[in-house]
Every structure is written in structure tokens, then in C-alpha cells.
Amino acid sequence: MLISNMEVVPGKRITQHLGMVQGSTVRAKHAGRDIMAGFKNIFGGELKGYTELLSESREEAIERLKQQAAALGANAVINVRFSTSSIAAGASEIFVYGTAVTVEDR
Amino acid sequence: MIELIVFLVLLALGYGFGRLSESRHYRSIFQREQALRSIAVVPIKIPPPEYLRHNSTLVSGSVVISVDYFKTVVASLRNIFGGRVGAYESLLDRARREAILRMQEEARELGAETIYNVKYETSRIGENAAKGLGSVEVLAYGTALIACPDSK
Numbered sequence: 001m002l003i004s005n006m007e008v009v010p011g012k013r014i015t016q017h018l019g020m021v022q023g024s025t026v027r028a029k030h031a032g033r034d035i036m037a038g039f040k041n042i043f044g045g046e047l048k049g050y051t052e053l054l055s056e057s058r059e060e061a062i063e064r065l066k067q068q069a070a071a072l073g074a075n076a077v078i079n080v081r082f083s084t085s086s087i088a089a090g091a092s093e094i095f096v097y098g099t100a101v102t103v104e105d106r
Numbered sequence: 107m108i109e110l111i112v113f114l115v116l117l118a119l120g121y122g123f124g125r126l127s128e129s130r131h132y133r134s135i136f137q138r139e140q141a142l143r144s145i146a147v148v149p150i151k152i153p154p155p156e157y158l159r160h161n162s163t164l165v166s167g168s169v170v171i172s173v174d175y176f177k178t179v180v181a182s183l184r185n186i187f188g189g190r191v192g193a194y195e196s197l198l199d200r201a202r203r204e205a206i207l208r209m210q211e212e213a214r215e216l217g218a219e220t221i222y223n224v225k226y227e228t229s230r231i232g233e234n235a236a237k238g239l240g241s242v243e244v245l246a247y248g249t250a251l252i253a254c255p256d257s258k
Contacts, residue, residue, distance in 0.1 A: 003164040004249045006223045008152055011159050011254075037172065037241065042116055044124035044174030045131075046204075047241055050231060051170045054243060058166070080164060082245055084229040092231065 001066045002076035002103065009078060012103040018072045022097040023064030026087065027057045054094065058082065061096040074100035116175045124174030128196065135203050142210040146220040147248065153222045157251045165221060166247035167208025170231055171201045173241065198242065202226065205246040218250035 002009065029037075033049045040047055069077050080098035087093050153160075173181075177193035184191045205226070213221050227245040 002162070004162045005164055005225065005247060006151065006153070006162065006249045010153060010157050010162055010251065040172040041178070041240055042120055042123075042175040043127070044120065044172055044177065045127040047170040047172050047231075050241070050243070051168060054170065054245075055166075055168055058168070058245075062164075080247075081225070082166075082227050082247060084227060084243065084245065086230060092229070 001069065001074075002078075003062065003066070003080055003098070004076070004078050005080045005098075007079050009076060009103050011106060012076075013106050014078075014101045014103050016102040018069075018074050018100040018102065020097060021065055021068040021072065021074070021077060021100045022095065023061040023066075023068065024093060024095040025057045025060045025064070026091055026093045027053060028091040029053060054084075054092070057092075057094045058096070061094045065096050065098065069098075069100040072100050074102055076101050076103045117179060120175030120177065120179075124176050127174075128200070131200055131204070135200065135207065138207050138211075139203070142207060142214065145210045145213050145218060147206060147210065147224050148220060148222050149224045149248075151223050153220075153251060157220070157222075160219070160251040160253055162249045162251055163216065164247060165209050165212045165216070165218070165250040166245060167205045167210070167212060168243060168245040169201055169204040169208065170241055170243045171197060171204070173197055198228070198244070201228075201242055201244040202246070205244040209246045209248065213250040216250055216252055218252045221248040221250050224248035 077098040077100055083095045085093050180193045181191050229243050231241045231243050
């Protein structure tokens, strides 16, 4: 499955548009990480735990996007966009959407 | 009295460690930016025709970075007088550059030449989101163009 955030795919021709596909996941951090983050708010610096958590959730969201696209019979998802929102204390939603298409070699 | 001491200790800790981690981070950013200069990052939607034969794939880099206590205090003072909040400017600058660097590192592992259509996404993280800037997440993503071995 080809994932791209461009509207065209270099070297390939888009033969069919299959509509929008999306994937999302809501994740919360466990309390230990929140306490560590509280300390980090005093000292400053990168919150490695959160960085990992968010990239894991993003991978999962992309995985769901791929599943949806595969169910439609697509072999590529183009024009992919990410969006993040913090919906409640300590939980954030990762949302990814794009256009499912079929492409073939030019 | 005890509250004042705690406040001053936190302020001093924030100032000391915050400064240290910021200068260390900037040093590593400068170093890695030099090393990764060969992978061009371009926010243009459609690549020029010379990349027509390349493979493409999504790459992304993200970082969550936290303010220190000193910066929080300085910024809240700044809120009274208005004006540039330098403390937060450098924080966001570091986060953006770090995100781009991580994206470039991913692209290099894939053997990519350039990254097109780069987009940024910034969000606030954690329960401090209501109060003020606790920590920010910056995500950078784009499409890496990888030369096909058979195209030459």
C-alpha cells in the first residue's frame, strides 16, 4: 500500500478514485508518565514517553486507514493529512485521512 | 515563607536545567542539520518532472517538548506587559527543527533524495493544556522521493 501526502504519484497514473478513507485512535498516558511529565515541566526538555506514545498511535491510525483502503480495493492512499486534538485531560486523538485510489505504472 | 522558598527553588532549577538542556539541544540540532543537508526538504505540492520516475512514500517526524518552570513564569509575566515571548519562541523553534530532523533521518534510512509537500502540525499536550503551555507536540510529514534502481 502506497501512502503519500501528495496529490499526484510520481511515475504512476491514477486510474480510479475510491473516496475518502480515515483512521483514528484515542490514547491516554498512564499516570506514571503524567507524573514524569509534571517533573519535566519544571526542568524542561523532551518528553520521550509522550513522543513514543504519539508516534505509536499515529502508526496505528495509519494501519486503520490502510485497512479501510484495502477493503475498498485501493492500492494507494494519496493526499494524506494528520490531525491531533487533545479531547480530555491526558488523552489525545490522532486522526489521519486521505483519498483512496488505485494506481498503475505508467 | 516556605511557599516562597519552594517557588525560588523551582525557579532556579528551571533556569539552570532549562538553560542547560536548551543549549545542548541547539548544539545537537546544528550538528545534525549540517549532516542531513543533502536531503532537501521542500514544501512544494507537486515535484518537478525530473522526479517522475521516483518511488514515493510518506515520512514523518515528531517530538514532544516541555517548557521549564522558569519559562512558564517569564511568559506569565510577559502576559501582563505584552510583547514578544522569547521563552516560547525558542521552544517552538527547537521543536519544529527537531521534528524536521527526525523526518529527514527516516528519509535517509529509506535512501530518499528529497522530501516534498512538507506540512507541520502543532498541538498542546497534557492536562496543562487548559492552564497554559505545558508541552507542545510538533509533527512534520511529507512525501519522500526515492530513486528507483532501474530508472537509470
